[in-house]
Structures are given as C-alpha cells and as structure tokens.
Amino acid sequence: MQPERLNIGLIGTGTIGRVHAENLAYRVPGAALAWVADVNPTAVREVAGRFQVPHATTDYHEVLADPDVDAVVICSSTHTHARITGEAAEAGKHIFCEKPIDYSLPRIDEALRLVEKKGVKLQVGFNRRFDPNFARVRQAVASGEIGEPHLIHIVSRDPEPPTPEYVKTSGGIFMDMTIHDFDMARYLVGSEVVEIYAGGGVRIDPEIGAAGDLDTVLLLLKFADGTLGTIDNSEKAAYGYDQRVEVFGSQGAVQIGNNYPNAAVLSTARSIHRDRPLYFFIERYADSYIAEMRSFIDSVANDRPVLVTGEDARFPVVMGLAARKSYDENRPVRLSEIG
Numbered sequence: 001m002q003p004e005r006l007n008i009g010l011i012g013t014g015t016i017g018r019v020h021a022e023n024l025a026y027r028v029p030g031a032a033l034a035w036v037a038d039v040n041p042t043a044v045r046e047v048a049g050r051f052q053v054p055h056a057t058t059d060y061h062e063v064l065a066d067p068d069v070d071a072v073v074i075c076s077s078t079h080t081h082a083r084i085t086g087e088a089a090e091a092g093k094h095i096f097c098e099k100p101i102d103y104s105l106p107r108i109d110e111a112l113r114l115v116e117k118k119g120v121k122l123q124v125g126f127n128r129r130f131d132p133n134f135a136r137v138r139q140a141v142a143s144g145e146i147g148e149p150h151l152i153h154i155v156s157r158d159p160e161p162p163t164p165e166y167v168k169t170s171g172g173i174f175m176d177m178t179i180h181d182f183d184m185a186r187y188l189v190g191s192e193v194v195e196i197y198a199g200g201g202v203r204i205d206p207e208i209g210a211a212g213d214l215d216t217v218l219l220l221l222k223f224a225d226g227t228l229g230t231i232d233n234s235e236k237a238a239y240g241y242d243q244r245v246e247v248f249g250s251q252g253a254v255q256i257g258n259n260y261p262n263a264a265v266l267s268t269a270r271s272i273h274r275d276r277p278l279y280f281f282i283e284r285y286a287d288s289y290i291a292e293m294r295s296f297i298d299s300v301a302n303d304r305p306v307l308v309t310g311e312d313a314r315f316p317v318v319m320g321l322a323a324r325k326s327y328d329e330n331r332p333v334r335l336s337e338i339g
C-alpha cells in the first residue's frame with residue numbers, strides 16, 4: 001500500500017529547485033519534502049530552513065540511500081541529470097527530472113535503460129504542456145477544430161540572457177532554451193519533426209559568443225505530416241518575456257499571446273498602452289510548475305502513466321543536436337542523421 005504522502009528528495013536548490021521546493025512544501029497534496037541536496041552548502045541550508053525540510057545534505061547519494069524516499073526531483077545543473085537519473089533508478093526511486101535530461105544521447109540512453117530496467121517512473125520537466133494556453137492550442141489541433149495543421153510559429157524570447165557561467169553547463173541555447181520550443185512543436189502539431197534548418201548569431205552578449213554559444217536563433221522545421229514550422233528565439237527582448245504561438249490549419253488558426261500581470265489598458269492623448277508581460281518563466285509559468293508536479297505525484301501514488309515520457313525527454317535533444325549541426329554546417333539537417 002502506498003503511504004499517505006510520498007517522501008520526496010529534491011536535488012539542486014538553485015533557481016528552479018526553489019520553485020519546486022516551495023510547491024512541494026505548500027502546493028502539492030500527497031507530497032512531503034523530506035530531503036534537499038545541493039553541492040552548495042549555503043544554498044541547501046537556506047532552502048531547508050525556508051521550507052522546514054527535515055534533512056539537508058551536500059551529497060545527494062544520502063538522499064538515494066534513504067529507504068523512506070519514494071521519489072526524487074532533479075533540479076541540479078544539466079550536465080548532472082542523466083547520471084543522477086540513472087543512479088536514482090538503480091536505487092528504486094521514481095524520478096522527476098528537469099529539462100533537458102542531458103545533451104549526450106549515449107548518457108540519455110543509459111539513463112533510460114536503467115529507468116526501464118528498474119520499472120520506476122520518469123517525468124521530464126516540460127512544464128509548458130501543463131499551461132492552460134498551450135493546452136488549448138493542443139486541444140484545437142487534436143480535436144480537428146482548425147482542420148489539418150499546415151504551419152506552426154513559435155516566438156519565445158527571454159527578458160535577459162543567461163550568465164556566461166550558466167552557459168558553461170547548460171548545453172547552449174538549443175539545449176537550454178529552444179528545447180522547450182522543440183517540445184512544444186512536436187506536442188502541439190502531434191507529428192515528429194524530420195528536418196531542421198537553423199540560423200543563428202550573437203546579437204546580445206559577446207561573452208556568450210566567446211563561450212561558443214548563440215543568443216539569437218531562427219529555425220525552420222519540417223514535420224513528418226508535412227507541416228512547416230518556425231521557432232524564433234532571442235535571449236533578450238527589451239519589453240520582457242515574449243511567449244506566443246500560432247498554429248494555422250486547413251479550417252482555421254489558433255493563437256496564444258502573452259500573459260500580463262493585469263488587464264489594464266491606459267489611454268492618453270499620446271498613446272494607448274499596457275504594462276509589460278509577466279517578467280520571466282517563474283512568473284509566467286507558475287501554475288504549470290504546480291500542475292506538472294501534481295501530475296507526477298499522482299502518477300506515482302496511483303500508478304498512472306506519466307504525461308511527459310522518456311521518449312519525450314529524448315526527442316527534443318535529438319532536435320537540439322540537429323539544430324546545432326545545421327547551424328555549424330549551414331545546411332538543413334535530417335533528424336535521421338543524428339540517431
């Protein structure tokens with residue numbers, strides 16, 4: 001019999017780890033935040049104190065060794081995800097892992113093999129699937145309301161670029177930022193991408209270029225069902241976080257715009273304007289982080305399939321590798337070239 005509340009160990013108490021820690025502590029019935037772990041002792045102590053977490057450690061192996069822990073939530077830096085996922089699976093823990101699961105396909109495949117072997121659940125943090133706006137776009141496509149999809153346009157721009165320090169372990173723009181849009185593209189259209197042509201540049205921060213990354217990219221996607229798509233990413237939009245999508249089909253179109261902190265429109269003799277969109281992902285997607293975690297806990301507690309699977313974790317990484325290859329070689333790349 002399952003315990004009344006699942007004991008959760010959260011690994012990585014940085015930006016997104018704190019969001020999930022707060023949700024697990026206060027907003028996810030059925031979950032008890034039992035452990036927090038981070039290599040940074042100050043960060044882990046602070047988060048444990050803030051959310052009254054009984055156990056804190058700088059070595060996540062302690063979390064995995066605790067037989068009372070039912071599941072782990074992996075929020076550490078990207079390059080640690082596949083390793084910790086594999087170790088957690090070996091320890092028999094169910095796993096929620098932040099995106100991307102890794103940027104190396106051999107490491108991902110090994111982690112997925114261990115998850116399969118041990119029969120534990122794995123859900124990856126593609127939280128936008130749990131956002132009501134994106135969910136309505138999916139519904140409009142899946143139900144046939146807009147007919148057969150022909151085009152998808154995704155605009156996804158951040159209000160500020162990552163630090164060069166963060167870029168060192170993030171895997172770069174395609175793995176860190178565009179990965180959400182890759183997930184949305186295949187999820188919203190309901191068909192797999194077969195080819196990507198990526199252009200890119202460094203238009204915002206030369207240090208990002210010096211770290212070998214890009215801060216501005218534009219991608220052309222071709223889907224197996226014939227749909228064409230674009231993804232437009234900038235790491236710095238002067239007017240704030242810009243998250244828009246349109247799917248155009250044979251019977252119509254569905255689009256979503258930005259979410260705002262209020263609905264006020266200010267009209268004067270000079271202009272008509274409104275406040276800027278919700279600042280960044282923590283504000284814009286706050287509800288989706290709660291919904292994805294409730295869904296994960298429900299899947300574990302009631303032995304239901306997770307809504308974002310290992311395959312959903314892997315495929316966007318293949319897309320990211322294809323995008324980088326396309327940019328490097330300045331040509332369209334078939335996903336079958338990647339594996």
Ligand SMILES: NC(=O)c1ccc[n+]([C@@H]2O[C@H](COP(=O)([O-])OP(=O)(O)OC[C@H]3O[C@@H](n4cnc5c(N)ncnc54)[C@H](O)[C@@H]3O)[C@@H](O)[C@H]2O)c1
Pocket residue numbers: 011012013014015016017037038039040043060075076077078080098099100125126127166176281
């Ligand atoms: N789904 C989303 O919307 C979303 C948003 C932000 C970040 N993320 C993902 O979450 C991950 C973390 O991003 P972040 O912005 O919170 O980064 P961050 O740098 O703020 O935090 C990462 C934390 O992990 C810790 N850490 C690193 N190695 C560790 C290890 N071996 N064991 C324990 N702790 C370790 C670091 O000390 C740091 O505190 C990234 O993979 C990122 O892509 C997802």
